[in-house]
Amino acid sequence: MKDLGAPALMGISKVGKKSRPIKPDPHFGPPLKCTKRLKEIMTRHYMLSRYAEGAKPVAWVTSGAPVEVLRPFGIYTVYPENHGALCGAKKMGPELCAVAEEHGYHQDLCSYARIDLGHYFSGKTPAGKLPKPDLLFASNNICQTVAYWYKALSHYLKIPLILFDTPYNFREITDSDISYMVRQFEEMIPVLEQVSGRQFNYRKLQEYVRIGKDASLTWGEVLATMKSRPAPMTIFDAFGHMVPIVSLRGLPLALEYYRTLLSELRERVSHGVGAIKRERKRLMWDNIAIWYKMRDHSSLFAGQGMNFVTATYTNAWAETTPYMDENRPFESMARAYSLVILNNNLNSRLELMERLIKEYQVDGLVIHSARSCKPYSVGQYDLKRLLMERLEVPSVIIEADITDSRAYSEEQTRTRLEAFFEAMEG
Amino acid sequence: MTRKEYIIKQKKMGRHIFGVFPAQYPREILWAMNVAPVEIWDPPLEITGANAHLQPYICSVVKLGLELILQGKCDDLDGFLFPHTCDSIQNLASIVNDYLGMEKPCYFFYHPKAPFRDSSRIFYMEHLKGLAALLKQQLGPLDFSKLNQCVEQGRQVTSLLRELYNMRASGEISASNVQFYRVIRQGEFLLPDDFIPLLEEFLTASKGRSVAGPAVILSGVLPNPPEILTLLDELGVRVADDDFLSCSRRLLVPFSQARDPFEAMAETYFAMPPCTTKGSSIDERLNYLFGKIEGSGARGVIFDMVKFCEPELFDVPQLVKELKERGLATLVIDSELNQGLSGQLNTRVEAFVEMIS
Ligand code: SF4
Ligand code: SF4
Numbered sequence A: 001m002k003d004l005g006a007p008a009l010m011g012i013s014k015v016g017k018k019s020r021p022i023k024p025d026p027h028f029g030p031p032l033k034c035t036k037r038l039k040e041i042m043t044r045h046y047m048l049s050r051y052a053e054g055a056k057p058v059a060w061v062t063s064g065a066p067v068e069v070l071r072p073f074g075i076y077t078v079y080p081e082n083h084g085a086l087c088g089a090k091k092m093g094p095e096l097c098a099v100a101e102e103h104g105y106h107q108d109l110c111s112y113a114r115i116d117l118g119h120y121f122s123g124k125t126p127a128g129k130l131p132k133p134d135l136l137f138a139s140n141n142i143c144q145t146v147a148y149w150y151k152a153l154s155h156y157l158k159i160p161l162i163l164f165d166t167p168y169n170f171r172e173i174t175d176s177d178i179s180y181m182v183r184q185f186e187e188m189i190p191v192l193e194q195v196s197g198r199q200f201n202y203r204k205l206q207e208y209v210r211i212g213k214d215a216s217l218t219w220g221e222v223l224a225t226m227k228s229r230p231a232p233m234t235i236f237d238a239f240g241h242m243v244p245i246v247s248l249r250g251l252p253l254a255l256e257y258y259r260t261l262l263s264e265l266r267e268r269v270s271h272g273v274g275a276i277k278r279e280r281k282r283l284m285w286d287n288i289a290i291w292y293k294m295r296d297h298s299s300l301f302a303g304q305g306m307n308f309v310t311a312t313y314t315n316a317w318a319e320t321t322p323y324m325d326e327n328r329p330f331e332s333m334a335r336a337y338s339l340v341i342l343n344n345n346l347n348s349r350l351e352l353m354e355r356l357i358k359e360y361q362v363d364g365l366v367i368h369s370a371r372s373c374k375p376y377s378v379g380q381y382d383l384k385r386l387l388m389e390r391l392e393v394p395s396v397i398i399e400a401d402i403t404d405s406r407a408y409s410e411e412q413t414r415t416r417l418e419a420f421f422e423a424m425e426g
Numbered sequence B: 001m002t003r004k005e006y007i008i009k010q011k012k013m014g015r016h017i018f019g020v021f022p023a024q025y026p027r028e029i030l031w032a033m034n035v036a037p038v039e040i041w042d043p044p045l046e047i048t049g050a051n052a053h054l055q056p057y058i059c060s061v062v063k064l065g066l067e068l069i070l071q072g073k074c075d076d077l078d079g080f081l082f083p084h085t086c087d088s089i090q091n092l093a094s095i096v097n098d099y100l101g102m103e104k105p106c107y108f109f110y111h112p113k114a115p116f117r118d119s120s121r122i123f124y125m126e127h128l129k130g131l132a133a134l135l136k137q138q139l140g141p142l143d144f145s146k147l148n149q150c151v152e153q154g155r156q157v158t159s160l161l162r163e164l165y166n167m168r169a170s171g172e173i174s175a176s177n178v179q180f181y182r183v184i185r186q187g188e189f190l191l192p193d194d195f196i197p198l199l200e201e202f203l204t205a206s207k208g209r210s211v212a213g214p215a216v217i218l219s220g221v222l223p224n225p226p227e228i229l230t231l232l233d234e235l236g237v238r239v240a241d242d243d244f245l246s247c248s249r250r251l252l253v254p255f256s257q258a259r260d261p262f263e264a265m266a267e268t269y270f271a272m273p274p275c276t277t278k279g280s281s282i283d284e285r286l287n288y289l290f291g292k293i294e295g296s297g298a299r300g301v302i303f304d305m306v307k308f309c310e311p312e313l314f315d316v317p318q319l320v321k322e323l324k325e326r327g328l329a330t331l332v333i334d335s336e337l338n339q340g341l342s343g344q345l346n347t348r349v350e351a352f353v354e355m356i357s
Helices: A008-019 A034-052 A080-089 A093-102 A111-122 A145-157 A175-196 A202-227 A235-241 A243-247 A252-270 A291-303 A329-338 A346-359 A380-391 A410-425 B003-012 B027-032 B060-070 B087-099 B118-139 B144-169 B177-188 B192-205 B227-234 B261-270 B282-296 B310-325 B343-356
Strands: A058-061 A076-078 A135-139 A161-164 A281-286 A306-311 A364-370 A395-400 B016-020 B035-039 B079-083 B106-109 B215-220 B238-244 B300-306 B329-335
Touching: A034 A076, A034 A235, A034 A243, A034 A252, A080 A093, A080 A111, A080 A243, A080 A291, A093 A111, A111 A145, A135 A145, A145 A161, A145 B282, A145 B310, A161 A175, A175 A329, A175 B118, A202 A235, A202 A243, A202 A252, A202 A306, A202 A329, A235 A243, A235 A291, A235 A306, A243 A252, A281 A346, A291 A306, A346 A380, A346 B087, A364 A380, A364 A410, A380 A395, A380 B087, A395 A410, B003 B016, B003 B035, B027 B035, B027 B118, B027 B144, B027 B261, B060 B087, B079 B087, B087 B106, B106 B118, B118 B261, B144 B177, B144 B192, B144 B238, B144 B261, B144 B282, B177 B192, B177 B227, B177 B238, B215 B282, B227 B343, B238 B282, B282 B310, B300 B310, B300 B343, B310 B329, B329 B343
Parallel strands: A058 A076, A058 A135, A135 A161, A281 A306, A281 A364, A364 A395, B016 B035, B016 B079, B079 B106, B215 B238, B215 B300, B300 B329
Antiparallel strands: none
């Protein structure tokens, strides 16, 4: 039970089975062998999660929280956002959201939160069972929403909530911001000792920070293989393969997995094997995936000879890794976690996107305006305009949602994408 | 005097005018640096240009604020201040600063989020001083004794507001709901030199019996659409108190005895009434609401939500559930700002009032 991860991963493995068309799609190259290994890891972790409740302290954690600090305490971690993505991919979003709505949660709220609350009220989940938490650990480095959502959970479950508060970087990060976050780490240690019944072990923390950094760097290298032409995988593959870096961060298993994946991808690159057979155009994706449309979109774009080779979303778990330093674990985690894309001003986002477009030789951009996610979506209309002005990259905005398919219009999306495909050929 | 006339007058007097977005900010620092902060909550505009920058699912506080800028109505301002109130304001701040090519200085003010710890206090103090240091580059140094005077003026404003709120809670105010909020909201742009006499005058003039009808508490971001106040007046309902972000949550702050003005401001911030935007727990918010209900004899709470306002909408289900369990009536409405009350909302408010009468 040492390297436990999110139980929802098991469900994702089932999604993996379904997410590939039953008849092989002629537009795709050979599937990644590693997918099988990913499923094994997920299954194992799912099995272990069933025994976690009662045997180990369990924490529900937000995707951007500095989870390394929980690891030395042997706390089992569950990621409700991953679970939300899984429910979305299994097309259970509307059903679970509706349960939360019956309890008064407005349809305009983030659907990851509504799914999680819907699961809390109904117990429904495609992942078998989620272990009940003893602790909630959230960081507002991705949004304030998680703070509201976890506050609601804390009230219902009557358990403590630790909020790691990361000041938004309107300009450069300051020393005062860093000290504030370091002090918060120091303040949370006694709480974690109490919840876990274990004493804090600094050396162990250093070890987890080192492993977490190595895994994130390796994940970065995995993504970087997509700079090759043809790219050895698509961003839709990466959306699935990113689960360990979100859920198992800091654990040796994640590092081991990404090393295996990296060598397979390098092998493909050296033999010129592409994720899609005819890679004519290369695209970038902005924002979280539209989980219930992954398969449709991946076939649609592959059919056009268009491959997504980079995304701001997948990049988020690699981007600030270099700041991690086991010799200064708190300070370096403060920097790495507060400089993530969603906690940074929009100018840095623009610069990041410009860099990715150049490095990955991107021809076009698909922007998902996600109704759930205001911090990711507000500013996208201007980003589209500025990227066109600066780099002449054509782009399209899809108005949708991450998991609640009721906010998705098939017709409107088709019309917009057809216009985009035309512009890409122009 | 209208807001516009007031701004022109202040400008002529040599004051710097800053557009300040919701909600909480250290106004005393601005006053002391010769700035008239003009708050931007719900300007009466039609949204046109802002739709090219913001998605349909963004609240109208943010949209109207941007619209005000795009329509050139902030051209005479000397700067903007964006407190970190929510994700939408945060990104709006960045759009204005990074993408609109504005020449005006934009300042940002981050509030630590609860639960407040020693780290939060240290950070907040440093942040107050950091803001003053940034403003200094544009406005010159901060005069410490002036700041002390401004902190004292802030206390006077609060004390008058508290008196007004107390009178209203105990049914000793003859002013209508509309009149009450019209006066309170003048504080969104009047400097204390002008706001204090206005409040004093209003206090004296409106002493008297409140309407005899049922009492309610309003909760939400701000008293908008204004038609709701008119309707409640017509129905003989007394708004006995409020839990508005723009009103009691940031105006009725406890006094600090600290002699250092920065410490006084910090103490005040941490002792402010509970609020969604600073991460207060549901229990704190419930206790605050129950306190208001007990102090005023209110029979119900109307949650007047701004559409798409995540911070508020997240707390509502738990607040409603617990209020109902205590036998209190609740009504949740959500609307876009300045869009009036639809026929359906009108009917729902009337039905609610009938229920508590
Ligand atoms: S989808 Fe956006 S708003 Fe929802 S939890 Fe994720 S980052 Fe926060
Ligand atoms: S109404 Fe709500 S979402 Fe809009 S700016 Fe105010 S706090 Fe933010």
